[in-house]
Amino acid sequence: MAGIRSPIAVVVGHVDVGKTLLLDKIRGTAVAYREPGMITQHIGMSFVPWGAVERFAGPLVDRLRLRGRIWIPGFLFIDTPGHAAFSNLRKRGGSVADVAVLVVDITSGLEEQGLESLNLIRARGVPFVIAANKLDRIYGWQSEENRPFLFAVERQEWHAVAQLEEQIGRLIDQLSRLGIEADRYDRVRDFATQVPIVPTSAVTGEGVADLLLVLAGVSQRFVSKERLTVRDGPARGVVMEVKEERGLGTVADVIIYDGVLRRGDTVVTAGLQGPITAKVKMLIVPKPLDEMRDPEDRYKYVDEVRAAVGVRIVGEGLEGVVPGAPIVAVEGSLEEAVKAVGEEIAAVKIESDKEGVVAKADTFGTLESMVLFLRQSNIPVRRADVGPPSHKDVVEAALSRRRDPAYGAILAFNVRVPPEVEKEAQSSGVKIVRGEILYKVVDEYLRWANELKAKALEAALSQLVRPGVVQLLPGYVFRRRDPVIVGVRVVKGTIKPGYLLVRQDGREVGKIQQIQSHGAPVQEAKVGDEVAISIAGDVMVGRQIKEGDFLYVYVPEDHLKQWLLQYRQYLRGDEREALDEYAQIRKNWRK
Ligand code: GDP
Secondary structure, eight states: OOEEOOOEEEEEESTTSSHHHHHHHHHHHHHHHSOTTOOOBOSSEEEEEHHHHHHHHTHHHHHTTOTTOOOSOEEEEESSOSHHHHHHTEETTEESOSEEEEEEETTTBSOHHHHHHHHHHHHTTOOEEEEEEOGGGSTTOOOOTTOOHHHHHHTSOHHHHHHHHHHHHHHHHHHHHTTOOEEEGGGOSOTTTOEEEEEOOTTTOTTHHHHHHHHHHHHHHHSOHHHHEEOSSBOEEEEEEEEEETTTEEEEEEEEEESEEETTOEEEEEETTEEEEEEEEEEEEEOOGGGOOSTTOOEEEESEEESSEEEEEEEETOTTBOTTOEEEEOSSOHHHHHHHHHHHHHTTOEEOSSSOEEEEESSHHHHHHHHHHHHHTTOOEEEEEESSOOHHHHHHHHHHHHHOGGGOEEEEESOOOOHHHHHHHHHTTOEEEEESSHHHHHHHHHHHHHHHHHHHHHHHHHTSOOOEEEEEEEEEEEESBSSEEEEEEEEEEEEOTTOEEEOTTSOEEEEEEEEEETTEEOSOEETTOEEEEEEESSOBBTTTBOTTOEEEEOOOHHHHHHIIIIIGGGSOHHHHHHHHHHHHHHHHHTO
16 A cells, blocks of 8 residues: 655754744644544654644645645644754665755844755755744734734735845845855745745744645656655664663664564664664654543554554664664564665765774764765864764874874764863873754864864974075174174074074084174064174184175075975065075076
8 A cells, every 4th residue: 555645844944043943833833734543643753644734724725826736735844943863864865854944034144054954965865945933033024923924025024025025035044155045935936946945933933834835736746756656665764862761771763764664573773882772672763642631541452553644663783873873674584674774874874094083983874974074174084983972082083193193083972071081181192072053063173183284384483494685784893703792683584592504505503592672682683684694604704704795594495495495485575586596596506
């Protein structure tokens, strides 16, 4: 018995844009407008039946000419909004989510995590709509509970509409810079190339009808019937959460997107060490609201579930299962199922001997999006795995560090770091960056790496003798022989105590002992400075050197090469001139 299932929908976006409230509103609508006895609760998902949407959206269904044209049974909304849940909805080559709602705050546009979500949505090829939420915050906007946006906008004062248009225009510009064409949904001419923007308010419920109708249209158009067809075969799904339940032991909350799962089935899923086999002892689903007698009496046991469904599995061997892991029921050979799952999770991990950072995350889903994000940020990854940082991770990071100190880092997302690993990392000079928000972890790493690079550069540069040319000022000879003390003007470049000075023809003059400016010693003098210097060397002013002569800082050959080939950009303009002049006169010395 094959049938069409509801598309699985996920809500993502930056923190505080109103994802939770919007989902609550949608779920509340489903409950309020459902047919009696209809189940709307799943484990981890809520069913929003099309019938309920139609009753709720009323006249807008006709206005958009959708009546009788919708064949999806409704939506299955993932109950947990946000990046982490979406990450865990992974499956090979894409997402278990069929469609996504990207929520942005209409007053502030797309923010960092929204951008991160957008990247993930695009990387996984999920069709999406944008909810421009907090419509009620538009200055002068007159709200009316649950009114469709299309009707609401017609009743507004011109200045409120102008405000709205300005905000939407900004959002459109922002998206266009990211290569995404978007428009207010009622102006979209081609849904294949333009992303619809639906203004909503999770507080007043305005635009929620529009959002659901547009989502239905996009689902029917861009999610294939083939993808939504449920077969009778063994269940295929993804693990969303694993926890201990009193009296039940370890339970796994999973989303089954295809096939049938039965009590007694053997399933293959995955943990930190690889594939895990478990036997399904019980299947638990929430009771329909009408059957619930009291809040404690929330669940019931069933013998089988059919996709798409959210279900809690009680089973032996589920300990150690990691969220984001695939789960398949075994119908033929167990070995084949184990192999398939093994291959799928291997595709998420990285094990290489190339230089790059070590990435660790709490689930297969977050790990996959982390690697994706690192790639987009041009940060190479040497190793990626699920679980807390370990001894092996420190060893790998230390190996990477030997080739490039900036890659001696472990990026730990949503995992705790064992104290002994922390200590080991510290003593091997390995940096551990941890956090609960992906872009922040990456930002912090980049900041650290850049600082490290800047310091390394500074250290390298401080080792090099800088080029410089001075002229002996006529009338300022304070001492004629060793140590010579003369007044000079720095013509180009820099001089420092310790630098050796030579004549234009290469003859050695002596080492600068001290530099004095206005009677006080200084650590360097730069182009334009007039200072007194003492030179220790076997020369006499009036013999080997004369007033008015130009003297050059002797730059050792390997320093010269480094300046010319590697660090030229870090010299001032006058230093570059001094360097070129020095390189030029030097050629004649060899003759
Ligand atoms: P989330 O972090 O994206 O899940 O955001 P929440 O749903 O928790 O909302 C964050 C804050 O914004 C809460 O204080 C909400 O009451 C408020 N909020 C959410 N949606 C709206 C909206 O449409 N209009 C207004 N005025 N406030 C909203």
